[in-house]
Amino acid sequence: MNDSGGNGEKKRSRRPSTERTAQRDPERTRAAILDAATREFAENGMGGARVDAIAERAGTNKRMLYHYFGDKEQLYLRVLEEAYVGIRTAERALHIGDRSPEEGIGELALFTWRYFLQHPEFLSLLGTENLHRARWLRQSVRLKELHSHLIGELSDVLEQGKKQGVFIETADPLHVYLTIASLGYFYLSNQYTLSTIFGRDLMEPTHLNAWERHIVHVTLTSIKR
Amino acid sequence: MNDSGGNGEKKRSRRPSTERTAQRDPERTRAAILDAATREFAENGMGGARVDAIAERAGTNKRMLYHYFGDKEQLYLRVLEEAYVGIRTAERALHIGDRSPEEGIGELALFTWRYFLQHPEFLSLLGTENLHRARWLRQSVRLKELHSHLIGELSDVLEQGKKQGVFIETADPLHVYLTIASLGYFYLSNQYTLSTIFGRDLMEPTHLNAWERHIVHVTLTSIKR
DNA sequence: CCATCAAGTAACTGTTTAGTTACCGGATCG
DNA sequence: CGATCCGGTAACTAAACAGTTACTTGATGG
Incomplete structure (x- = not known):
């Protein structure tokens, strides 16, 4: 392409000319x-x-x-931040308030479970960060406002459900979210020790489907009147 | 396994005073x-x-x-094994079959939550081991039979509850245990990131007590008829 | 009283690691 | 055309690491 004069191939590379990217x-x-x-x-x-x-x-x-x-630490923080942005962005796109309260909560539970299932690296990063007591996450300024939206939206749905008489009065938005996240997180992040000690492969499709139904069932029965 | 003086032992106070020598x-x-x-x-x-x-x-x-x-790996495995033995031993002492089925399950939920709360190092070790896909736990022979007892006892209690008509027919022992463990594990092991992103200290006694009641409530409503 | 053995110490070794430096080459602009 | 950025490479360095070896100390038994 750009021989700039056309005088032969100088191209004296010290390396054996592997197929290099050539482009920046x-x-x-x-x-x-x-x-x-x-x-x-x-x-x-x-x-x-x-x-x-x-x-x-x-x-x-x-x-x-x-x-x-x-350096390594700043790179790690960027990785962690991107991971959080990823799930919260996808979560917002759900618009759980558009359906009936019951469907909205069920939808959030399903979404969370499936997102965890498809993004094992997110669970791993959370585990690592917690091992270090949120040492790096604490330094992040970007992430605080990302989560208030979640609780706000969830709170609205619960209020609506209470007004309609389908949810109990004591249902708490943070508790509901923690319940959903707990059931998905533990099953997946601890799949290796659990499969080992209980002697069955928790990642078989049959078991995965059963647990998905279980999460929705548990979440809803715990707040339904 | 230090069987000092196996055969032909004089046994005549080879060490004069065991308590005194603090050096070794x-x-x-x-x-x-x-x-x-x-x-x-x-x-x-x-x-x-x-x-x-x-x-x-x-x-x-x-x-x-x-x-x-x-070496380091064998030491780590010993640590992990001891941690599992610790919780399973305490669990057995509960005898959840001695009460009514409902009380038995509630008791197991309470015990598990409080054990997790008092043994954060156990949760940490589980997290680490799962990060490595149970690489070391898989090698352990000691631990398999330790867990079959748990599921067996839990299964008996559930069966009794079904017979008495207080539990739903679809209640599954493994699911019940995973539910209890999930709710405790996630809350505690992820306390640092959760407290950071939601802006409230999850380890405050008020919140801890609320979550304890929540675990029992969720577990029981999910299996009650 | 000396040989022996076990508990314990400290310095050492080969390797791995995060982080740095010296350099290369092509694109761009004056 | 040539100076000069900038994306990119490879070799280097100082520290940290898991694991080892040579040694000390003290109790016991022949």
Whole structure:
């Protein structure tokens, strides 16, 4: 393409000419690092994650990682923030207030379970962050307002249900959300020890479907009048 | 397994006074290492735990740690096994079949919640082990039979409740246990991120008591006819 | 009273790790 | 055309790490 004069191939590369990217794509490199870091941190935790491994998974090297993200801790925080933004964004798109209160809560329970199921790396990151007592999350300014919306919307749905007489008066929005999240989180994040000690594979489709129905059932019976 | 003086033992007070010699105490050193390791692994995970730190916390050094436990991984497995033995042993002492089915289940829920509350290191260890997909737990032979008893006893109580017409026919022992464990585990193990994003301290006594009542309420309403 | 054995100490070793530095090469603009 | 950014590479460094070895200390038994 751009031979700039056309005088032969100087192209004296020190490396054996592997099929190199040839094109510079800062955005893609950055995204690749973030994606690789998400997987590495999810699989190995903060202590176990290796910066070299992240660079290799991203198809780049450490220099770029430090260039874009500063250091290991800042990269980790970015990964965590992106993970939270991901679930809360998808959650908002549900608009649980558009249906009947009962359907709305059931919908939120289903969504949460399925999101957890499809994003095991999110659960892992939460586990890691809690092991460290939210050391990095606490430093994040971006995330506070992200969650007030959830509780607000949930609170509206519950109020409506109480007015209609289908929900008990003591139903609390935070408790409802924690119930839904608990049932999904524990089953999936602890699947390995549970499957081992109880001697059955919790990830078989039959069991997954049964647990999905169970979550909706438990959530609704706990607040229905 | 230190069977000092197996055959032909004189047994004539080989050690004059066992209590006096505080300098050397293999049993205590061993126990101190196990205790220190439990805390270190719970606080930092498998990847983040430092062998030097364990030795220092135990008031001894690495040489003794390797002498008694082989290596870091074997020590970790011992810690994990002891943690499981701890909760299952306490659980058995409950005898949930002695009360009415409803009281029995409520009792199990209360016990589990309070045990989790008093043993945060157990929750941490579970989290770490699951991060590694039960890599070490799978190798343990000791633990399989420890859990069949739990499900068996729970199954009996549920059957009795069904016969008496107080529980629904679809109530499943594993599901009931997972429900109880989920609600306790998630609240406590994720307390740091949850407290941060929702802006209230979940460990305040008021909130703890409310969640305790919530667990019992959810568990029982989900299986009551 | 010396040989032996076990509990315990501390310094050492080879490897791994986060983070840095020196350098390369192409695109862009004066 | 050539200076100069900027995306990118590879080799390096200082520290930290798991695991080992050489040694000390003290009790016991022949």
